[in-house]
Amino acid sequence: MRVASIAGAVAAAGAATAFASTSALAQTAAKIDPADTAWMISATALVLMMTIPGLALFYAGMVRKKNVLATMAQSLAATALCSILWAGLGYTLVFGGDAPLLGTLDRVLLRGMSMDAISPFAKTIPEALFMLYHMAFAVITAALVAGSVADRMRFSAFLWFTALWLIVVYVPIAHWVWGGGFLAAAGMLDFAGGTVVHLNAGIAGLVAAIVLGARRGYGSDNFAPYDLSLAVIGTGLLWVGWFGFNGGSALAANSRAVFAILATHLAASTGALTWMALEWWTRGKPSVLGMISGAVAGLGTITPASGFVLPWHGVIIGLIAGAVCFWSCTRLKLLWGYDDSLDVFGVHGVGGATGTLLVGVFAVSAVGNTAGWLEGNGSQVLIQLYGIAVTLVWSAVATFVLLKAIAVFIPLRVDKQSEIEGLDVTQHGEALQ
Numbered sequence: 001m002r003v004a005s006i007a008g009a010v011a012a013a014g015a016a017t018a019f020a021s022t023s024a025l026a027q028t029a030a031k032i033d034p035a036d037t038a039w040m041i042s043a044t045a046l047v048l049m050m051t052i053p054g055l056a057l058f059y060a061g062m063v064r065k066k067n068v069l070a071t072m073a074q075s076l077a078a079t080a081l082c083s084i085l086w087a088g089l090g091y092t093l094v095f096g097g098d099a100p101l102l103g104t105l106d107r108v109l110l111r112g113m114s115m116d117a118i119s120p121f122a123k124t125i126p127e128a129l130f131m132l133y134h135m136a137f138a139v140i141t142a143a144l145v146a147g148s149v150a151d152r153m154r155f156s157a158f159l160w161f162t163a164l165w166l167i168v169v170y171v172p173i174a175h176w177v178w179g180g181g182f183l184a185a186a187g188m189l190d191f192a193g194g195t196v197v198h199l200n201a202g203i204a205g206l207v208a209a210i211v212l213g214a215r216r217g218y219g220s221d222n223f224a225p226y227d228l229s230l231a232v233i234g235t236g237l238l239w240v241g242w243f244g245f246n247g248g249s250a251l252a253a254n255s256r257a258v259f260a261i262l263a264t265h266l267a268a269s270t271g272a273l274t275w276m277a278l279e280w281w282t283r284g285k286p287s288v289l290g291m292i293s294g295a296v297a298g299l300g301t302i303t304p305a306s307g308f309v310l311p312w313h314g315v316i317i318g319l320i321a322g323a324v325c326f327w328s329c330t331r332l333k334l335l336w337g338y339d340d341s342l343d344v345f346g347v348h349g350v351g352g353a354t355g356t357l358l359v360g361v362f363a364v365s366a367v368g369n370t371a372g373w374l375e376g377n378g379s380q381v382l383i384q385l386y387g388i389a390v391t392l393v394w395s396a397v398a399t400f401v402l403l404k405a406i407a408v409f410i411p412l413r414v415d416k417q418s419e420i421e422g423l424d425v426t427q428h429g430e431a432l433q
Contacts, residue, residue, distance in 0.1 A: 032116070033124035039253035040125050040133055046244025047136035051143050052079050054241050058234025058296075059147050062289070062342055065226040066422025067151050069430050074155075078143040078162050085166055086135040093171045094134070095121060098180025102172060107131075121178075122251040133248060138174070141197045142166050147342035148205030151215050152413045155427045160406050165204065169398045173200055173391055188387035189363060189370060189380070191260065192249040194304025194356035195391040202349015203395040206340060211403045212413050214339035216420070228288050235292040239268055242299045246306040259367060260306040263314035264299060267306075270315050271298020274322025290326075297325035297347050301355035308359055308368035317358055325351050353388050360384035 056075035060068045082090075088109050096103030107113060110131070117127040142162050146153070174196050176183040183195075190196060215223070225231065246264045250257035275294025276286040301321035302314050309317070329346035340346060360381035363372030371377040403412060413419075418426035425431050 030118055030123045032118065032126055033252070036124040036252045037126065037129060039257070040122075040129050040248060040251065043244035043248025044129065044133045044136055046241045047133065047140065047248065048079075050238050050241035050245065051075055051136070051140045054234050054237035055140060055143055056234070057230045058238060058292075059150065059231075059342055061227050061229065061231030061234060062225045063150050064223065064422070065432055066424055068226055068424065068432055070155065070423035070427050071146070071150055073428060074146040074150075074158055075143045077155075077159060078146065079139050081159060081162055082139045082142050082166050083135055085163060086138045087131070090138055090166060090171050091131045091134065093167075094175045094179045095119065095131075096179075100182040100185065101175070102181075103175055103179055124252055130251070134174075134178075137193060137197060137245075138166060138170055141170055141193070141201050144197070144201035144344055144348060145205045145208060148209040148340045148344040149212050149413075150341040151423065152212060152341075152419055153208075154411055154414050155423070157406055157410045157412045160410060161208075161402060161412075164402050164406070165399065168402060169204060169395055170196070170200065173394060176390070177387070183387050183390060186386060187370070187380070187383050189308055189359045189368070189384065190304045190356060190387065191307035191359075191368070192246045192303045194301075194352045194359070195387050198300045198303060198348040198352025199356065199388065199391050200352075200395045202345040202347075202352055203392055204399040205344035206338065206349060207396050207399045208403060209338055209340045209345075211400065211407075215341065216416060218339045225289065228292075232288060232292055235295055239265075239295060239299065242268070242303075246303055249307055256307055256367065259311055262311040263306045263309055263317075264302050266311060266314035267298040267302035267318035267321065268295045269298070270318025271295055271301070271322040271325075274298075274319050275326050278323065278326045293329065293343065293347060294322045294326070297321045297351050300348050300351035301325070301358070304352070304356045305359040305362060308363040308370065308372075310362075310364055310367065313362045313364075317355065317362070320358065321351050321354060324354050353392075356388050357381065357384050 052075055056072045059075065060071045063071050092105055092107035093103045096106045113127055119127040119130045122130040142165060146158065175181045177188065177190050177196050242264055243261045247257040247261040250260060272291045272295040275297065276291050279290040280286040298318040298321045302317050305317060325347050328350040329343045333340065333346055359372065360383065361373045363370050363380060365371040365375060370380065372380050406412065414423065414426060
């Protein structure tokens, strides 16, 4: 009896120790990590830098002088407006639960978010930081759309469109892919926004460009960029900021983040060289505009794959991105006859869809715990196509409906005289000297 009692006590003590160890491990898994937090603060700053000043300079350098300030104003206004809307409503609808279609209102106006709160989507950083990081994603996605309608959209209409588009279009897609919605449940892979950001913005931009109509004089007037040096500087800021965009999507300071950054840099480099080579071959000279366009194409295309592939895959994806996006911005654009002012669809829309599809081909289980076609999982390509189709349809239909609804109350584009004078003066009462 005494031996049995001792054995029972030892067993009980062992069980208690095991339980305590398990509890300690569970607590550790959900504990704020200083290194991860420091990296994600830096990544958040890098992603915000992509919009202001990165995208603002990139876009401003490619429009005519009379629309430079108006183009910058759109990026600045989108940053401020989307930030407020994201904190108040967008975040909770995306990450407030894992229902198939939309999140809950548990975090509306950031209600109940304490300093020590941790999101179930990122268990080693404060929830407030996770919210802030994804706020920067929402900001740049809405700002990207503006490039398609540059030179002609009324500023008041742009503000209404941006606010409604964020909630009606961006938020549902972000939840479906990243917030535990039905696309995530289906197993679709999108590390940093091939569908949520790039395809979404590209399709919305294309629809907006078609609804507003071409710029006056499109096809006959000179639409040469005002100052490509601004666009080159903007490209550099976007390129560096993309390290936070893709590397930060690992949500930790770890090797996966490093792999994502390396693949991103290689894709951007290859994309720039590919576009340059194709332009040199077809037009006789490699333009600066072509090189920066190729770099951004490579960056956008690698985005959904960056955390699922090996670094050298970035070279292959960048090569494909440079070629496909070059074709879409030259041949396809002429074939369809649309006026996408700054080629948002040709670069981001086509690049985002291409990259999302290529995840299904190149995904490596040792990197992102999911195998792609090359590792024998061909069904992943079909899942990726499903995600692309859902994003395309929802973004196109919802964007069209929003624009038509806004047009009932506010003219979407400025009048003929205002477009001739330029949006800087007519929309903002300012002009470059």
